[in-house]
Amino acid sequence: MIDTFDVLVVGAGPAGTSAALTAAGLGARVGVVEAGRTGGTCVNTGCVPTRVLAKTARLMREVRSAQDFGISVTGQRLDWDAAVARVRSTVERVREAKGDVDRFADAGVQVLTGRARFTSPHELDVTSGDGSVRRVRAESVVLCVGGHSRRLPVPGAELATMPEEVLDLPALPRRVAVIGAGNTGAQLVTVFNAFGSEVTLLEVAPRILAQTDADVSAHVERAFGEQGVRVVTSVESVTSLERTDGGIRLSWTVAGVNHDQVVDAVVMCTGWPAAIEDLGLDAAGVRSDRGRVPVDEYLASNVGHVYVAGDANGVAMLVQAARAEAEAAARNAVLGTTVRAPHRLLPAGGFTDPDYADVGLTEEQARERDERCVSVLVPYDSLERPVIDDRTRGFLKLVADRRREHLLGAHAVGENAVEVIQAVTTAMAAGVDVATLAKVEFAYPTYSAAIGAAARAMTTRAARHASNLNL
Numbered sequence: 001m002i003d004t005f006d007v008l009v010v011g012a013g014p015a016g017t018s019a020a021l022t023a024a025g026l027g028a029r030v031g032v033v034e035a036g037r038t039g040g041t042c043v044n045t046g047c048v049p050t051r052v053l054a055k056t057a058r059l060m061r062e063v064r065s066a067q068d069f070g071i072s073v074t075g076q077r078l079d080w081d082a083a084v085a086r087v088r089s090t091v092e093r094v095r096e097a098k099g100d101v102d103r104f105a106d107a108g109v110q111v112l113t114g115r116a117r118f119t120s121p122h123e124l125d126v127t128s129g130d131g132s133v134r135r136v137r138a139e140s141v142v143l144c145v146g147g148h149s150r151r152l153p154v155p156g157a158e159l160a161t162m163p164e165e166v167l168d169l170p171a172l173p174r175r176v177a178v179i180g181a182g183n184t185g186a187q188l189v190t191v192f193n194a195f196g197s198e199v200t201l202l203e204v205a206p207r208i209l210a211q212t213d214a215d216v217s218a219h220v221e222r223a224f225g226e227q228g229v230r231v232v233t234s235v236e237s238v239t240s241l242e243r244t245d246g247g248i249r250l251s252w253t254v255a256g257v258n259h260d261q262v263v264d265a266v267v268m269c270t271g272w273p274a275a276i277e278d279l280g281l282d283a284a285g286v287r288s289d290r291g292r293v294p295v296d297e298y299l300a301s302n303v304g305h306v307y308v309a310g311d312a313n314g315v316a317m318l319v320q321a322a323r324a325e326a327e328a329a330a331r332n333a334v335l336g337t338t339v340r341a342p343h344r345l346l347p348a349g350g351f352t353d354p355d356y357a358d359v360g361l362t363e364e365q366a367r368e369r370d371e372r373c374v375s376v377l378v379p380y381d382s383l384e385r386p387v388i389d390d391r392t393r394g395f396l397k398l399v400a401d402r403r404r405e406h407l408l409g410a411h412a413v414g415e416n417a418v419e420v421i422q423a424v425t426t427a428m429a430a431g432v433d434v435a436t437l438a439k440v441e442f443a444y445p446t447y448s449a450a451i452g453a454a455a456r457a458m459t460t461r462a463a464r465h466a467s468n469l470n471l
């Protein structure tokens with residue numbers, strides 16, 4: 001017998017959970033298929049574990065600087081096994097707090113455990129761990145299958161540790177190379193650096209965090225250098241990994257010159273293609289392109305009743321985006337295709353040392369649209385709170401239109417950068433203009449005071465091009 005659903009959601013990460021609960025809330029008969037654990041990459045192997053590691057790294061740094069505040073601390077040492085155990089137990093606590101399985105049950109969503117694969121446009125086989133296969137049929141399908149890390153196709157790549165496997169390292173590597181300076185790589189650099197590893201970072205792009213505003217990227221890169229991280233950008237290619245007596249020899253080229261270094265672990269953070277290899281997309285006629293399933297403005301694939309939300313469509317690849325897209329896709333699947341993909345403003349950030357975050361246009365993007373747009377940058381060392389906390393590294397940069405009325409983007413580096421940017425995002429979402437923002441009272445002494453200072457500087461025409469400032 002074939003189980004039949006109005007909406008079948010494939011994947012129960014942030015996107016799948018939102019899609020399934022939204023569709024069920026609209027009265028649809030909903031099934032959700034999950035091959036692994038509910039919560040997806042985010043809870044089990046991505047954001048949550050990385051955030052716990054970032055917290056551990058922060059504690060290491062805090063303890064190191066405690067002396068400056070008159071607290072004597074002796075014998076600081078990271079216990080890798082205890083740190084890993086803490087990460088794993090936190091993942092379980094987060095899973096418990098979220099209670100996804102209960103939420104599905106309460107909403108009447110049927111959970112099917114196994115791996116889904118299309119056999120035709122409306123039918124999928126769900127293969128469970130014991131090999132048993134169950135066929136399901138659905139009017140609409142919402143693909144929320146997320147992605148996975150990408151192993152570079154180079155000799156010896158099997159020696160690398162992928163980001164999802166970092167916790168499986170038997171011990172803290174004394175020397176570690178991180179390949180790829182996107183959000184994942186940058187955060188792992190900070191974690192290993194704080195833990196005391198010798199870290200080398202390799203990146204093909206001319207700068208780290210290449211998607212962020214250039215000032216943000218330069219600031220974090222400089223901080224990494226000062227913390228003893230060897231940062232190598234404009235890498236032409238990573239050529240091989242080879243087991244040696246002393247560890248793993250990692251080889252790469254820059255400007256035609258060969259380089260190598262022996263390390264204890266190589267972590268490959270070199271991209272995040274959609275998990276679509278075994279999904280049988282051909283059987284449904286769904287097209288994929290360069291490791292993702294392209295969607296239209298309504299989150300539909302080229303096959304009208306198959307929607308794609310979250311990392312799998314390659315649009316934004318963030319939890320908040322996945323949830324918002326999934327809600328829209330589920331509404332379209334149940335009520336007919338009427339809701340456009342959201343993402344007018346998408347704040348995001350990373351928990352490195354220093355933290356970084358952004359929302360809206362980078363200054364480069366804004367200047368491409370209008371060379372006369374205005375930017376103002378408030379360095380953290382000009383504000384009381386960062387001085388009080390001895391966290392003066394960083395800045396907030398606001399970018400506005402040439403009339404200094406509307407905010408186009410905001411970029412921050414430093415303590416609480418993500419929260420500061422979230423506050424700016426709220427103002428932008430509410431349509432608050434620069435003049436109004438300049439009049440807002442900010443509690444004293446706070447990091448978000450940087451927002452008021454930047455807005456006031458903008459209204460007093462003190463705005464300068466950020467590149468004129470010595471960051």
Ligand SMILES: Cc1cc2nc3c(=O)[nH]c(=O)nc-3n(C[C@H](O)[C@H](O)[C@H](O)COP(=O)(O)OP(=O)(O)OC[C@H]3O[C@@H](n4cnc5c(N)ncnc54)[C@H](O)[C@@H]3O)c2cc1C
Nearest residue numbers: 011013014015035040041046047116146310311317318319
């Ligand atoms: C190390 C790391 C740190 C991150 N930190 C952050 C952060 O701080 N903030 C942030 O916003 N984002 C972060 N991200 C990104 C975030 O994890 C993703 O954007 C988010 O998880 C995407 O949600 P999703 O539901 O699309 O996919 P996923 O969370 O990947 O969920 C997909 C689910 O689908 C299941 N699945 C796949 N194929 C099938 C199939 N054929 N059948 C059945 N089930 C299937 C998988 O088992 C998985 O559970 C991080 C990512 C990584 C790797």
Ligand SMILES: NC(=O)c1ccc[n+]([C@@H]2O[C@H](COP(=O)([O-])OP(=O)(O)OC[C@H]3O[C@@H](n4cnc5c(N)ncnc54)[C@H](O)[C@@H]3O)[C@@H](O)[C@H]2O)c1
Nearest residue numbers: 180181182183184185202203204269270271272317349350
């Ligand atoms: N805090 C967060 O919000 C957070 C944290 C982690 C990941 N994420 C999201 O998850 C997704 C995956 O992130 P990611 O960092 O794993 O991947 P990514 O694709 O964002 O970054 C991969 C990096 O590897 C580099 N690279 C690729 N091939 C290389 C090579 N051969 N040698 C050296 N460098 C190479 C790329 O230039 C790029 O900078 C992203 O969309 C990201 O935004 C978000």
